[in-house]
Amino acid sequence: MIAQPPTRRSRIRRVYVGPFGQQVLVYLLLGLWILNVADLLLTKYAIGLGFATESNDVMRYFLHVGTLTAAVFKIGIVTVGVLVLWRLRRYRAALFAAVLLSGIFAAVVAYQVFWLMSL
Amino acid sequence: MTTPPSADSGRSPGALGGGPATGATAPVAPPLGSPPEPAGAGAAPGGRRFRPRALVVALAVLLTGAVAGAGMFALEQSSVTWRPHVTRRASDWRIAAPHGLVIHDAALSGRHLAWASGPYTVVFDLSTGKSKLLGIARHASSDAPAAVSEFYAAWLEGAESSGPSIWTYQFSTSARRRLTDTPGVVSAPALSGSTLVWAGRQSGATGGAKDGDVAVFARDLGTGAGRVVTKGPHVTGPVVADWPRVGWGENAAVTGAAGQVSYFFAVKDVGSGQTYAVDLLAGVTSATLMNIDLSGTTLAWRLQTGGGSGEVLMRDLTGGTTQPVASGPGLSGGSIDGDRVVWAQPAGGGTSIMCRRLSGGAPFAVATVAAGTVTDVLVGGDTVAWIVVGGQNGFNGIETARLVQ
Numbered sequence: 001m002i003a004q005p006p007t008r009r010s011r012i013r014r015v016y017v018g019p020f021g022q023q024v025l026v027y028l029l030l031g032l033w034i035l036n037v038a039d040l041l042l043t044k045y046a047i048g049l050g051f052a053t054e055s056n057d058v059m060r061y062f063l064h065v066g067t068l069t070a071a072v073f074k075i076g077i078v079t080v081g082v083l084v085l086w087r088l089r090r091y092r093a094a095l096f097a098a099v100l101l102s103g104i105f106a107a108v109v110a111y112q113v114f115w116l117m118s119l
Numbered sequence: 120m121t122t123p124p125s126a127d128s129g130r131s132p133g134a135l136g137g138g139p140a141t142g143a144t145a146p147v148a149p150p151l152g153s154p155p156e157p158a159g160a161g162a163a164p165g166g167r168r169f170r171p172r173a174l175v176v177a178l179a180v181l182l183t184g185a186v187a188g189a190g191m192f193a194l195e196q197s198s199v200t201w202r203p204h205v206t207r208r209a210s211d212w213r214i215a216a217p218h219g220l221v222i223h224d225a226a227l228s229g230r231h232l233a234w235a236s237g238p239y240t241v242v243f244d245l246s247t248g249k250s251k252l253l254g255i256a257r258h259a260s261s262d263a264p265a266a267v268s269e270f271y272a273a274w275l276e277g278a279e280s281s282g283p284s285i286w287t288y289q290f291s292t293s294a295r296r297r298l299t300d301t302p303g304v305v306s307a308p309a310l311s312g313s314t315l316v317w318a319g320r321q322s323g324a325t326g327g328a329k330d331g332d333v334a335v336f337a338r339d340l341g342t343g344a345g346r347v348v349t350k351g352p353h354v355t356g357p358v359v360a361d362w363p364r365v366g367w368g369e370n371a372a373v374t375g376a377a378g379q380v381s382y383f384f385a386v387k388d389v390g391s392g393q394t395y396a397v398d399l400l401a402g403v404t405s406a407t408l409m410n411i412d413l414s415g416t417t418l419a420w421r422l423q424t425g426g427g428s429g430e431v432l433m434r435d436l437t438g439g440t441t442q443p444v445a446s447g448p449g450l451s452g453g454s455i456d457g458d459r460v461v462w463a464q465p466a467g468g469g470t471s472i473m474c475r476r477l478s479g480g481a482p483f484a485v486a487t488v489a490a491g492t493v494t495d496v497l498v499g500g501d502t503v504a505w506i507v508v509g510g511q512n513g514f515n516g517i518e519t520a521r522l523v524q
Contacts, residue, residue, distance in 0.1 A: 020170060020172070020173055023170045023173035023174075024173045024176045024177050024180075026173075027173060027174050027176075027177030027178070028177045028180060028181075031177060031178075031180075031181050035181075049295050051252070051254070051255055099180050102177075102180055102181055102184065103180055103181070103183060103184035103187070104184060105184065106180075106181040106182070106183075106184025106185045106187075106188065107184040107185065107187040107188035107191065108188060109185070109188065110184070110185035110186075110187075110188030110189050110192070111188040111189070111191050111192045114188070114189055114192040115192060118192075118196070118202070118252075119251065119252045
């Protein structure tokens with residue numbers, strides 16, 4: 001059996017995202033940015049309580065330097081990432097990346113919230 | 120071959136949520152070289168329209184992530200946790216350490232019971248039955264006993280790069296605080312009301328004390344007012360407090376001509392300035408000194424000799440001599456609050472938790488532990504608590520009882 005070559009339309013669907021997907025991307029990127037800030041605040045709070053240590057070496061360095069420096073770095077790098085994904089919003093890969101990242105951030109933040117609530 | 124759209128190919132993305140409305144009514148597939156662009160003419164309909172379904176999909180993604188995070192938390196808690204298993208028995212509590220951990224270094228003050236269990240320092244509210252994690256000693260052991268009063272708990276925690284620091288927790292505000300100006304701590308903290316007492320190495324030579332000498336500090340955690348109770352080359356831990364009285368060890372142990380050793384413990388009434396010194400090892404040639412406790416002007420302690428025999432002793436600092444409260448083999452614990460002294464002693468194959476009122480009367484049994492080893496007994500107000508290791512059904516934990524006599 002000879003496989004049918006993909007049509008032009010199916011190739012477009014495989015690579016690009018339509019308006020609906022782009023709007024999902026917008027909400028995911030917004031959620032990602034907010035969750036990133038929440039992660040920073042919760043991490044800082046948990047470290048302040050003496051219960052937690054930053055496991056990310058880079059962030060540990062910046063937190064050691066100072067809270068403002070850490071905040072600028074963390075928010076800055078995620079903001080850049082969000083803008084890059086928004087720039088690539090027509091690509092399905094950008095949507096997949098946003099789904100993955102926002103899902104992971106949601107998991108991390110939910111874990112921290114439950115953990116702090118359990119204290 | 121498809122080529123990525125140029126930066127400008129999509130025109131302005133417009134407001135977050137889509138490009139400008141196109142007015143188009145049907146999607147038109149663009150050529151392969153130019154991807155579909157909602158912002159442009161011919162893009163899918165409703166590029167700028169608010170799409171509730173898109174929001175729902177995004178929220179579903181975030182919710183899925185949150186559920187995964189909650190699942191990870193639940194999984195972790197099922198294998199490693201600090202939270203004890205608590206059972207209420209009439210007015211008493213049975214508190215089992217989780218996952219085979221052993222409870223040690225407990226402190227009791229009326230409503231609150233604190234202890235160390237593995238790396239965790241935990242406080243328990245005897246009126247509500249709720250536990251709270253105070254600290255996790257990641258980089259230092261939690262061997263130093265926590266202290267607890269009706270207002271605060273205090274404990275030691277170390278960092279990788281620095282020595283131990285004193286942490287405090289205020290029950291009324293749930294505020295947890297590290298005291299950053301307490302370097303060189305050499306003793307576990309003691310608490311009485313809102314007054315924290317600890318021994319630490321002081322930096323700089325002041326008032327006859329050399330740099331590096333140990334000083335005993337007292338600080339009101341409510342007002343922040345602090346003072347040096349004493350300092351000098353012989354000052355050492357442990358410290359005890361029943362404000363305004365503070366006690367500390369004097370490491371100038373003396374060996375007498377008959378081989379007898381001396382270990383002086385000083386107690387200062389900060390209000391009057393009067394200082395008392397008691398030789399806790401008077402009359403013995405070899406013993407281990409344990410469970411030094413202060414209540415009012417009465418000091419209690421336990422001596423453990425090499426043969427397994429022991430003595431619980433007390434002394435009224437304002438006069439009188441050292442009095443035995445209990446003696447015999449296998450004694451453990453030793454704690455005083457008010458006129459009550461408690462300890463544990465073997466009885467009929469088990470262990471009796473004993474209490475004696477200094478105001479009079481014979482010692483009486485508060486409870487009996489059928490199996491296991493009682494490692495410590497504490498009294499605070501009308502509550503007695505004891506630590507059991509290797510009890511019935513592998514019980515490791517704390518049991519409490521109310522004094523009714």
